[in-house]
Amino acid sequence: MEQSTVIFGIRAIIEAIESGSTLEKVYLQKGLRGDLFFQLDKLLKKGKISTSVVPVEKLNRLSKHNNHQGAVAKISPVEFANLEEIIEDTLSSNKTPLFLVLDQLSDVRNFGAIIRTAECTGVDAIIIQKSGSAPVNSETIKTSAGAAFKLPICKVDHIKDAIFQLQAADIKLVAATEKTEDSLYDIDLNQPIAIIMGSEHKGVSNSILKMVDYKGKLPLLGEIESLNVSVACGAFLYETIRQRM
Structure with missing residues (x-):
């Protein structure tokens, strides 16, 4: 420290x-x-x-x-942004909104790697929960290659609070989860969306999964049953970019 x-x-x-x-x-x-x-x-x-x-x-x-x-x-080495203001600013711009919601991600290195990828893919803001989430500390910032200073990060009391705000703005929610038969590649990501990534051990919580518009998973062709969350997040974000190009 x-x-x-x-x-x-x-x-x-x-x-x-x-x-x-x-x-x-x-x-x-x-x-x-x-x-x-x-x-x-x-x-x-x-x-x-x-x-x-x-x-x-x-x-x-x-x-x-x-x-x-x-x-x-x-x-905290960074100032957190106001989610309501970020949503309003994004909707008033000419780009299609892209938000990233992290449901109690706990590893600071994964968090930093995700921030870096999110900044590179034009994410409008990352949303985390005040309690139970990885902190934005020096390790996070180092792993993000400084992207934590460039990308708005919003803290909410509960992830559900953010979901209600996003839904009110007609932003569709896409959960990355293995608890579905639907492939990421079959989801229309060329619309206002918020991608939800879960924690390293539990994934997206069941209560959140009940609230989303889409659930998508990545194909796993080997014997390992899951991907590192930062790698999976990168795949989701770049598929979004691919569809929007």
Whole structure:
């Protein structure tokens, strides 16, 4: 963890939240009490900021033994975009909308690779969930080759929130899943769409699959039963580009 991305001390973290800084995660010492802590806890819950209760030894390492008061926060290196504004801007442009929704993807390297491919294929924005998703950290940015600074990333309370907004804008939802007999290559991608990629271990969740317009899978001709999610995502995005060229 780079020192430039870290703030420590309860009051400093409170001030960062109140000033509008985007916090990636807050690490709290187990058993923390007091009025100032309860003020911080209230802000963390209100903002639905990811937190983790850790031993004091970890806080000491993260803060490089500075006076952390039992709380250390990591500031996100990127500013997250407003999904509603991104949808409006995209619909008002002359291009066919293309969004990418990541349903609780957890590996930062996969995330970075996906951001890089998404930027190369003209994706309008990537949508992730506030909790349970891979963070946008230095490793993510490095793997994305800097694309994380060029492509809007939107955080929502729940993936379903994003789906409702996309559906309201008449953007069709395409889930990448093996739980279908339909091939990706039979889906019309030359229309406003949002491609949904699932987590590395569970894929797109069943509750999300019930809400989509299309389900598509890639042909697997070998003995391995699945592709790496970033590779599969690249295949979906480039098939979209192929159809639109």
